[in-house]
Amino acid sequence: MEARSRTTKAQIALCLGLTANTTGQSFLLVVLPPLGRRLGFSDIETGAILSISALLLMVSAPAWGYLSERIGRRPVLLTALAGAAIAAALFGAIVHLRLAGVLGAVLTLGLFMSVRAGQSLASSGIMPASQAYMADITTPTQRAGAMGVLGAAIGLGTILGAALAWQVAPTNPDWAFAIVSVLALVAFACVHLWATEPARAPRTTPIDAHLPLARIWPLLLITLVSISAYSILQQVTALRLQDALGFTMEESISLGGAALMATATAMIAVQACAIRLLRWEPMRLLAVGAVIAVSSMMICSLVVSYIEIFGSLVMLGIGLGLMLPGNLASLSLWTGPAAQGKAAGFNVVAQGAAQAIGPLAGAMLHRVSPQVPFLAATILLTIACAVAIFTWRSAMQPHETLAPRCS
Template sequence: MEARSSARLAQFALSFGLTINTTGQSFLLVVLPPLGRSLGFSDIQTGGILSISALLLMASAPVWGYLSERIGRRPVLLTALAGAAIAAALFGLLVHLRLAASLSAALTLGLFICVRAAQSLASSGILPASQAYMADITIPAQRTSAMGILGAAMGLGAILGAALAWQIAPTSPGSAFAIVCGLAVAAFASVFFLAREPARVARETSVEARLPLARIAPLLLITVASISAYSVLQQVTALRLQDALGFTVEESIARGGAALMATAMAMIAVQLFVVRLLRWEPVRLLGVGAAIAAISLLICSLVDSYAAIFGTLVMLGVGLGLMLPGNLAFLSLSTGAGAQGKAAGVNVLAQGLGQAIGPLAGAALHRISPQVPFLTATALLVLCCAVAIFIWRASVCRKDPRSASLADGQSR
C-alpha cells in the first residue's frame, strides 16, 4: 500500500512538472512572435531564437536520457525545472528593461538568445527522464495509461501557456513571466519532496535492449512532420491575425492565444475520452487523425475570418488528439522492453527537429503570404497520412502481434 501511494505521489509530481514546463514553453512560443516586434526584433530573428533553442533541445535530450541512467532520474528532472524557473525570471527582467528603454534592441536580442539557449540545454531532459521514470514505476500493463497521463499533462500545459498569453501577456508580459517562474518553483518543490529516485532493474543485453531504428523510422518521420506543422502554426497564427485580418499587437496575442488554447483543449479531450471510447489500434488512430488534421488546416488556409480560423484550429486539435497518442503507442509497442528509454530519447530528438524547423519555416513562409505557412503545414500532415498507410500495410503483411495486443488491451 505504501509503495502504491508513493508511486501515485511520484506520478502527480511528474505530471505537474511536465505541465509547468510545457506551460512556459507554450507561453513563449505564443507570445514571442508579436512581442518580439514590440522589442524591436524582426520576425526572422524571433523565429531564429525559437529554432536555435529547438536544435539545442534536440541535441541535448538524448544526452540527458543517457545521464538519467547513470546519475538517476531525479537530478535530471530537478535540473530541468530549476532551469525553467531561472529562465522565466530572466525573460521577464529583459522584457521589462527593454520596454523601459534601458536596453537596446540588439543587446536584448543577444541576451534573449543566451537565456533561451541555456533554458533549452537545462530543460531538455525532462521528457525522456519523465517517461523513463514512469517506466520504472509501472508494469507493462499500465504503461500505456501512464504515458497517457504524461501526454495529458503536456496538453494541459499548452492550454495554460496559451491562457497566460491570452489573458495577461497583452497588458503585462513581465507579470506573465513572473507567474511562469513561480509555477516552475512549485513544480521543482513537488518533484523534490514527492518523487523519490526509483529502483531500476538491470537492462537486458539481448535483442530486447536494442533500438529497432529501421522499424520505428516511419514513426519518427511522423513525429518530425506533425510537430513541424504544429510549430509553424504556433509561430504564425498571431502574425496572420495582425497582417491578414488587421488586428493590433495586443489583439493578435489575445485572439491567437485563445485559438491555440482551444486547439490544446480539443487535443486533451480527445486523448482522455475519445481515444478510449473508440478503442482503435494505433495505426488507425494515426491515419484518421492525420486526415482530419490535414483537412482542417487546408480549410483554415483558405478562410478569411477569425471565427473560421478558430473553428478549423479546434478541428486540428481533434485530429492531433487522435494522431499523436496513436504514434506514441505504436512506437512503444514496436520497441523491446529494454529499449523503451532509448526510443523515448530518439523520439524527443525528432520532436526537437520538428520544433526547430517549424518556427523558422513559419516566419520565412509568412513573408510570402499569411496563408502559405498553413498550406505547408497541410502538406506535412498529408505526408503523415501517407506514412500511416505505409505502416498499416506493413503491419498487415507481418500480422504484427503487438498491434493486436494493444487493441485487445484497449477493448478490455
C-alpha cells in the same frame, strides 16, 4: 495500496512537471512573434531565437535520455525543472528592462538568445525522462492511456501558456514570465517530494540496450513532421490575424492565444477522456488522428475569417489528441524495456528538429503570404497521415517485421 498511492503521486508529479515546462514553451511561442516586434526584433530574428534553441535541444536530448538510463530519471527531471524556472525568471527581467528603456534592442536580442539557449540545454531532459519514467511504471496494456495522460499534461501546459498570452502578456509580459517561473518551481518541489526513482528492467544482454531504429524510424518521422506543422501554426497564427485580418498587435496576441488555447483544450479532452473510452490500439489512434489532423489543416489554410480559423484549429486539436499519444505509445512498445530513455531521447531530437524548422520556416513563408505557412503545415500533416496509415497496415500483416514488441 501504498505502492499504488506512490505511483499515483509520481504520475501527478510528472504531469505537473510537463505542464509547467510546456506552459513556458507555449507562452514563449505564442507571445514572442508579436512581442518581438515591440522589443525591436525582426520576424526573422524572432524565428531564429526559437529555431536555434530547438537545435540545441536536439543535441542535448539524447544525452539526457542516456543519462536517465545511467543516473536515473529523477535527477534529470529535477535539473530540467530548475533550468525552466531560472530561464523564465530571466526572460521576465529582460523584458521588463527593455520596456523600461534600460536595455537596447541589440543587447536584448543577445540576452534573449543566450537565455533561450541555456533553457533548451537544461530543460530538454524533461520529456525523455518523463516518457521513460511513465514506461517504467506502466504495463504494455496501460501504455496508450499513460501516454495520453502525459499528452494531456502537455496540452494543459499549452492552454496555460496560451491563456497567459491572452490575458496577461498584452499588458504585463514580464509578470507572465514570472508566473511561468513560479509554476516550474512548484513542479520542482512536487517531483522532489513525490517522484521516487522507479525500478527499471535489467539489461540482461547487450542487445536489449540497443535502440531498434530500423523498427521505430517511421514513428520518429511522424513526430518530426507533425510537430513541425504545429510549430508553424504557433509561430504564425497571431501574425496571420494581424497581417491578413487587420487586428492590432494586442488583439492578435489575445485572439491568437484564445485559438491555440481552444486547440489545446480539444487535445486534452481527447487525451484524458476519449482515449480511455475508445480503448483503441495505439496504431489505430495514430492513423485515425492523422486523418482528422490533415483534414482540419487543409480547411484552416483556405478559410478567411477568425471564426473559421478558430473552428478548424479546434478540429486539429481533436486529431492531434488521438495521433500524438498513439505515436508515443507505439514508440514505447516497439522499443523494448531496456532502451526507453534512449528512444524517448531520440523522439525529443525529432521534436527539437521540428521546433527548429517550424518557427523559422513559418516566419519566412509568412513573408510570402499569411496563408502559405498553413499550406505548408497541410503538406507536412499529409506526410504524417500517409506514414501512419502505411505503418498501421504493415503492423497488421502476419509475420511483419514491424510488428510491435511489448515491453
